[in-house]
Amino acid sequence: MQNSKIILTEELVKRFPVGGGYFTALNKINLSFGKGEFAGLVGPSGSGKTTLLNIIGSLDYPSEGKAIVMDQSIGDLTHRQAARLRNKYLGFIFQTYNLLPVYTVYENVEFPLLLLDTTTTERHRAVLDAVEWVGLTDKLKSRPGQLSGGESQRVAIARAMVKKPEVVLADEPTANLDAANSHHILQTMEKLNRELQTTFIFATHDEKVIQYLRRKISLEDGTVVNDENLGNEK
Amino acid sequence: MLSLKLAWRNLIGAGLRTWLNVIVLSISFVVIIWHRGMLDGWHEQARRDTIEWEIGGGQYWQKNYDPYDAFTLVDSHEKLSADIQEGVMSNILTPILISQATIYPQGRIQSVLLKGIDPTQKILNLPAKKLATESYEIPVLMGTRMAESTKLTIGDIVTIRWRDVNGTFDAAEAKIVDLFRTNVPKIDNGQLWIPLDRLRQMMQMPDEATIIVTNPEKKNLPQLSGWTFRDQQYLLSDIDRTIKQKQVGGSIIYIILLFLAMLAIFDTQVLSIFRRQREIGTQIALGMTRGQVIRLFTLEGSMHSILAAAVAAIYGIPLLLLQVKYGITMPENTDEYGMAIAEKIFPVYSLGLVITTTIVIFITATIVSFIPARKISRMKPTDAIRGKIN
Numbered sequence: 001m002q003n004s005k006i007i008l009t010e011e012l013v014k015r016f017p018v019g020g021g022y023f024t025a026l027n028k029i030n031l032s033f034g035k036g037e038f039a040g041l042v043g044p045s046g047s048g049k050t051t052l053l054n055i056i057g058s059l060d061y062p063s064e065g066k067a068i069v070m071d072q073s074i075g076d077l078t079h080r081q082a083a084r085l086r087n088k089y090l091g092f093i094f095q096t097y098n099l100l101p102v103y104t105v106y107e108n109v110e111f112p113l114l115l116l117d118t119t120t121t122e123r124h125r126a127v128l129d130a131v132e133w134v135g136l137t138d139k140l141k142s143r144p145g146q147l148s149g150g151e152s153q154r155v156a157i158a159r160a161m162v163k164k165p166e167v168v169l170a171d172e173p174t175a176n177l178d179a180a181n182s183h184h185i186l187q188t189m190e191k192l193n194r195e196l197q198t199t200f201i202f203a204t205h206d207e208k209v210i211q212y213l214r215r216k217i218s219l220e221d222g223t224v225v226n227d228e229n230l231g232n233e234k
Numbered sequence: 235m236l237s238l239k240l241a242w243r244n245l246i247g248a249g250l251r252t253w254l255n256v257i258v259l260s261i262s263f264v265v266i267i268w269h270r271g272m273l274d275g276w277h278e279q280a281r282r283d284t285i286e287w288e289i290g291g292g293q294y295w296q297k298n299y300d301p302y303d304a305f306t307l308v309d310s311h312e313k314l315s316a317d318i319q320e321g322v323m324s325n326i327l328t329p330i331l332i333s334q335a336t337i338y339p340q341g342r343i344q345s346v347l348l349k350g351i352d353p354t355q356k357i358l359n360l361p362a363k364k365l366a367t368e369s370y371e372i373p374v375l376m377g378t379r380m381a382e383s384t385k386l387t388i389g390d391i392v393t394i395r396w397r398d399v400n401g402t403f404d405a406a407e408a409k410i411v412d413l414f415r416t417n418v419p420k421i422d423n424g425q426l427w428i429p430l431d432r433l434r435q436m437m438q439m440p441d442e443a444t445i446i447v448t449n450p451e452k453k454n455l456p457q458l459s460g461w462t463f464r465d466q467q468y469l470l471s472d473i474d475r476t477i478k479q480k481q482v483g484g485s486i487i488y489i490i491l492l493f494l495a496m497l498a499i500f501d502t503q504v505l506s507i508f509r510r511q512r513e514i515g516t517q518i519a520l521g522m523t524r525g526q527v528i529r530l531f532t533l534e535g536s537m538h539s540i541l542a543a544a545v546a547a548i549y550g551i552p553l554l555l556l557q558v559k560y561g562i563t564m565p566e567n568t569d570e571y572g573m574a575i576a577e578k579i580f581p582v583y584s585l586g587l588v589i590t591t592t593i594v595i596f597i598t599a600t601i602v603s604f605i606p607a608r609k610i611s612r613m614k615p616t617d618a619i620r621g622k623i624n
Contacts (some may be wrong), residue, residue, distance in 0.1 A: 059519060059615045080523050087521020098516040098619060102247025114236055115521045143247075159520075 011065035043219035049203035091160030150181030241533035258541035262495035271581035291450035329443030351434030364412035371409035377422025385581025535603020
């Protein structure tokens with residue numbers, strides 16, 4: 001299963017205009033990810049992890065080269081097609097949780113499904129399942145402001161997983177959490193990866209995350225300096 | 235449907251912020267409708283009172299008569315034909331003779347118009363029957379404004395001096411038999427109402443009149459030769475013009491109120507760009523298209539106006555109906571407005587007024603919501619997610 005490549009980057013370059021010139025955030029990145037991977041982009045701040053994650057997530061476009069996700073070239077997508085790709089195949093987990101503040105836990109988790117053509121019954125079942133995966137069944141009616149950091153991130157995981165996406169992109173998911181909560185979150189994600197065969201790609205420099213990874217891609221100054229299989233058993 | 239659902243969820247979820255905007259907007263709704271209703275009510279009342287007290291269903295003017303030129307009065311009188319006399323007998327017409335005169339209340343000299351009216355007439359609300367008294371003095375009826383300016387009251391005697399049809403001066407004592415209160419200053423200020431026959435006698439103009447007021451309930455009025463018919467529209471044109479001017483002023487208030495209300499919505503929506511950009515970025519990351527974001531935020535603004543209309547209806551309908559029933563007391567000295575204005579104005583709220591106001595507010599709210607929504611949708615999602623202000 002891991003051999004079927006669902007993400008592929010070829011000579012991927014990303015430049016940002018700075019002053020009169022350009023800053024190269026990613027420089028000729030060649031990577032591929034298969035289904036069910038539990039991989040991490042590791043490196044110091046400014047190494048290009050988040051930029052790469054954003055391009056894979058079709059939130060940004062390559063300056064040169066190719067990024068192909070689910071057989072769709074990110075650089076060629078219209079806004080609408082990119083939105084469709086994110087909606088159908090990708091889940092996001094952010095460092096700051098990014099829960100919708102006026103929605104309840106149920107409504108936050110339900111949100112991605114509202115954008116898909118699902119029936120109310122399907123939605124209801126999927127939301128309850130997702131909330132159960134992360135152990136927050138008793139918080140369905142709570143609003144984000146009433147949750148702890150760990151609980152908020154678990155809601156974010158449920159929201160990312162509720163539509164059973166092919167890929168979950170997690171940008172520093174444990175950065176705002178204590179050690180216990182970080183491990184809890186990572187164990188949850190590892191379990192979901194195992195059970196649902198969802199590909200997880202992290203952008204992180206947190207050692208706690210790294211110890212759960214099965215593949216570690218080290219970035220420095222926008223280039224891949226190391227891509228190693230850590231051999232963590234699935 | 236999705237945008238509607240999400241917009242509703244966002245509004246309700248925003249709690250106090252939403253309700254504050256809705257309340258501000260609902261107040262604008264009520265005040266705009268109230269203000270327009272007041273003007274419409276005033277207009278309607280002014281027209282009604284003028285018809286009932288002054289112009290009836292229209293007037294026949296003697297061909298030389300010009301109400302704005304007192305010098306024409308000398309030649310503005312004509313004998314009533316048999317047809318007119320018949321109309322008077324059948325309560326279709328009532329003649330009025332108008333002449334200039336001078337009175338000397340408490341030693342002062344004051345020019346007045348003498349107006350002779352049939353004490354048995356039933357076409358105008360003027361209490362002319364009070365003139366049906368047998369007395370040596372000329373019985374006089376006057377309005378309260380005139381009474382105030384001349385310092386005369388019921389029972390007072392005043393000297394009147396006039397020139398008859400031959401140009402001969404004459405004078406007689408007159409007695410104030412009654413005062414009337416009217417909302418129509420044009421039949422009050424500077425005028426004395428006396429019995430028509432007495433005035434004809436004084437002026438030596440038997441069977442003559444200056445104007446003939448028609449009964450508003452009678453249709454198909456005859457053509458009278460030597461007389462020019464002035465219909466209600468012509469005779470009410472001054473009032474209509476004044477109201478139109480007031481409505482221009484009213485429209486400015488309307489625009490200011492609308493502007494304030496829209497500012498509240500615009501402010502909320504613009505603030506959303508800064509406050510909610512992380513939320514918007516997240517929604518885009520989760521798969522919303524730009525169009526969906528624009529629709530969602532525009533709908534949120536529009537829904538403010540719908541909620542405001544509902545809230546306005548809850549407290550506005552009873553409040554406005556109460557005013558329709560009991561009226562609004564006007565301050566004293568409203569005569570200075572220069573047109574008929576009652577002590578109480580009963581606002582008129584038409585369905586058209588309510589619907590138009592609702593539509594105008596809805597459309598304006600939608601437009602002012604669309605502008606920031608379009609800006610929101612253009613944010614780079616990567617910046618929006620991080621809450622980076624552009």
